[in-house]
Amino acid sequence: MSLPMQVPAEGMPERVTIYEVGPRDGLQNESAIVPVDVKAEFVRRLVAAGLPIVEATSFVHPGWVPQLADAAELMADLGEEGRRLPVLVPNERGLDRALELGLEHIAIFGSATETFASNNLNRTFDEQFAMFEPTVARAREAGMDVRAYVSMCFGDPWEGTVPVEQVVSAGTRLLDLGASQLSLGDTIGVATAGHVKALVAAFGEAGVGTDRLAMHFHDTYGQALANTFSALQAGITTFDASAGGLGGCPYAKSATGNLATEDLVWMLDGLGIAHGVDLAAVVGTSTWMAGHLGRPSPSAVVRALGGSLAQSAP
């Protein structure tokens, strides 16, 4: 396979961590319901491809997200291997399920805006932190690691542009509760490269270093990789991505969604930045999953390489 030429650029990290969200954030936003055995194989393939963190599913109420209603069954299928995989937990009831399974990592999902807190969490901006407090406290007491997603960090479909100070306020309050890492989400894909640097700088001024920040870009307006390059220059070393570009935001105006893991890996390979992921294996996995979903992957790299790599899937 033809990889890009490795030409390092100035001011880049030597290594980044790719946080794979395809099985949770990706499948959650696909219209198709994928059988649980296919999901389990999807997760196993992604782990086998070298992805260091694979968020497996969400313990959200099945009525809210029918795509992930089989979360308990999936985690049972994954067994011991599943214990180290993060699972999204919306509330204490979800935490109870994570504790019963002996999981080591959970993620919570907060909002940087009042309107999204209201629409998605049924809380005010301030009330969400009170809601998360016992969940995070109990998880930390049990020795769990807690990641906090912050949604709508750049723009909000109802409120427009989101001030960086407001995102920093939400983020620091989630860290103060006990979260170890923030995933700053461009939920509707309106971030551009200068805005990314401004947000990272604002967190820095508030004492939150890049070691506690991850970026979660959506490609709605084609900006995800330009924003990633800008974030790399700002010192970010953890990036969320979704195998094959699965998923999207139901509130966004188009079907384009998460940054594709393959497109991110291709860029990192070109920059000579280590990541530990086998590109051919991920492309093969996404090509296989596209068959189950009955539509081509939106990832440019999967489309460009898919045919030639399909046979090399694990």
Add this chain to the structure above:
Amino acid sequence: MSLPMQVPAEGMPERVTIYEVGPRDGLQNESAIVPVDVKAEFVRRLVAAGLPIVEATSFVHPGWVPQLADAAELMADLGEEGRRLPVLVPNERGLDRALELGLEHIAIFGSATETFASNNLNRTFDEQFAMFEPTVARAREAGMDVRAYVSMCFGDPWEGTVPVEQVVSAGTRLLDLGASQLSLGDTIGVATAGHVKALVAAFGEAGVGTDRLAMHFHDTYGQALANTFSALQAGITTFDASAGGLGGCPYAKSATGNLATEDLVWMLDGLGIAHGVDLAAVVGTSTWMAGHLGRPSPSAVVRALGGSLAQSAP
């Protein structure tokens, strides 16, 4: 319409020039044959949308590129307005047609690699410059401006990675012949952000400043805008783009082609970089053209905004 928040980044130019290649490079690589009156309206709409340079067509032999076999008819249709639009001219026969029409700008199409020179020009790498010499000399004598495309500047499907020294050699020889600007083409889309900076730096070491360089990125692997951001940091201020992302390279492995004008404009708007283009008008034009081509635009911005802007087309 919701534009991205304007947040400037360090080291960016205040203004860039978008060189629109949709009517030539875009339609040349589409399988559909577009009627000449639709092409003329396409060009007029793009000019009306504020695009400062719109390459109209190519005087290549109709047997080679049937999509552009109506070049003479198109230029006649465009009339006086067409004289200031660049037209691709492959050889002296094409130049004769440009001279007859009183055109002010032509473009020639060279290769950075031996194999593409052989396959596309039927010349060796060295012979291509002898072939271009009389064309450029006569055009300059007639007071025409000559742009030189350099294809395969990053990778070549037969030769793999292309050394920057080889690209600089091809580029400087074309400038020495009398070209005023080089358009450095990532014909198969394999450039990544560090490679872009290395190529611009190599030209700088050879005495060719960024004022004589344009970048022509393809989005085959999703890298076009990340590469654009990197090129902006390197001082490049002219970017080729294709309305709606029309076209592609027939030698590339997938259907993804030129950087979409709309996606570029969106990024520039986010960075607060002036360009003079009316985004809504270009989106409306691409949505209209997608109807003629019978398929959706590959541009992320067109897909995200197309529905809401279709009624605002000129």
